[in-house]
Amino acid sequence: MSSASLNEIRIVIDAMGGDYAPRNVIHGTLSALRETKNRFHVILVGKEKEIQQELQLVKGQNENLSIVHAEEILDMHDAPTSVLKSKRNSSISVGVVLQKEGKADAFVSAGNTGAVMSAGTLILGRIPGVSRPTIGAFFPTESGVSLLLDAGANVDSRPQHLYEFAIMGSIYANAMFGIQNPKVGLLNVGEEKTKGNEVALETHNLLSHSQLNFIGNVEGRDVLKGTADLVVCDGFVGNIILKFAESVPSFLKSKFKQYAETGTLKKLLIGSLRGTLRKVFKSLDYEEYGGVPLLGVNGVIIIGHGGSSAKAIKNMILKAEETVQKKINERITKAISEMNVETKIVPA
């Protein structure tokens, strides 16, 4: 492993993560370095021989690129906890350990999401005061993009957890989207504060008494409308709504196809519109936003889809650099420690 120069950001990427690894990972890494004129250092973790072969194919040797060998591959069938057990020599475990040891600043993977979350939480540990790390998801909105927390890291979240998600998400949206005072909405079944399940009722109370820009409950219809910059919910509903949203493009494509089959003119028109449709569908594809953050761990972890393209990998690396630069974790640490003081004066 060649050393990065002083002050240079070092990003570890899981070379074996994703359906098209290591090819897409390597191609994405090289374009990230090319586009930024080698602004940072990238460490590819995985089977060294396979990585070298792929690099030779594309003549991708670069002094800002180093390789750390990891013997094992953790795939979609492995249990998340195997990062600390049977697969501790996997690219995910070895990659996260590099960050733990201070040899890197961020870890990026398109591999097994559960395993990356486990590695992040178990190896890096949590930011002091954070009860549970949370994974974000980006939703396109009529006017931009919004962040949803939690997108599936936590089911059965308690109000305190949702409150922490709101704090972490507000900091993220402020730093990464440049929104001065991000609007926080609590995902619920009605706008009135008396609506919802027990967890929602209590969370509404906590958020109402916080320093956050809490705009109250938002409903399912508000997510794409962009009513809030940050939508807070339990990971059970967050994950279901995210996967539902991701399925909309293929549903629409199948419906458009059915209509196209009803006439040649329509077929022609739909054919000509294909580019536009693709763009609209793309705005529903969260991969475009460059991976999602795992917030609340003692480090920077960016997680991507298994089907990540080289472009998605590139975007994830750029997002990782930005997350390190903007000192998201330092800000979360500060805010969470202040929250603990605040919380004490909140009525139960």
Place this chain on the structure above:
Amino acid sequence: MSSASLNEIRIVIDAMGGDYAPRNVIHGTLSALRETKNRFHVILVGKEKEIQQELQLVKGQNENLSIVHAEEILDMHDAPTSVLKSKRNSSISVGVVLQKEGKADAFVSAGNTGAVMSAGTLILGRIPGVSRPTIGAFFPTESGVSLLLDAGANVDSRPQHLYEFAIMGSIYANAMFGIQNPKVGLLNVGEEKTKGNEVALETHNLLSHSQLNFIGNVEGRDVLKGTADLVVCDGFVGNIILKFAESVPSFLKSKFKQYAETGTLKKLLIGSLRGTLRKVFKSLDYEEYGGVPLLGVNGVIIIGHGGSSAKAIKNMILKAEETVQKKINERITKAISEMNVETKIVPA
């Protein structure tokens, strides 16, 4: 109130329910009667004078149509429980009482959903053995339509409630969609039976030991794919996913509009495709399916959107007739009584 002939199905409709009442209600009612050649009897409940005026305008007098006066209107701002309190003379309360007294077989309303659910539950009572009535929602799928229970009547449902929703929904899907052995999916964050929150884990166990055609967990992406004929979930997530789905058309319209503005050719093409787009969007509009059922109450209740068109009202009335004819409630009563025997042998 003129009497209906023997064996004729009698459907009460809330003439004051919905944003365009009584006009849309009366127009929808008249087309339902016209289309079916007066196959059933309709009782319009509401302010008699307003109803008469509207009927005169369209020369809608019909011997299969009668009016029952209700002095009050319960609107969207009234609390659901007001059906038994301050608004017991509302069209919703009076209409449901007609069914309770055996003077009608079904009640249809596009009014305040919460109030209609309350009236159904509190006035008609529950089918013996049903813990909580449930409201359904229809989702278009790539190949047809699926039913989701619960769409918002119950938050904080327990496993036993979800199990009952699965039984009621299976009977409904069998009778109304003509599916022999409806596939039941439990909405969850992963396919494996070890996934999900506590309620989902226990419900999976209950459904696995039932006589239902339980296909296991389904994810958010499976709803529009049509993996299951019946999707079972708590009303909190059901309501959020329903409202999210309903917002997709307006999100897409705004995106298409943005792209149309980028060039005249695209604008022309999109203009020509408007009809197709409208059809695709319509398949996302659950109102087209003729209102949703409130299952588990001792009677037939069909609930529609506040913005119901005359066509939606007509479809709701036809759906009410079909629900009565197919003896859904008798079948639910039988199945629920058998369930109670079954449940005892299910491990906890």
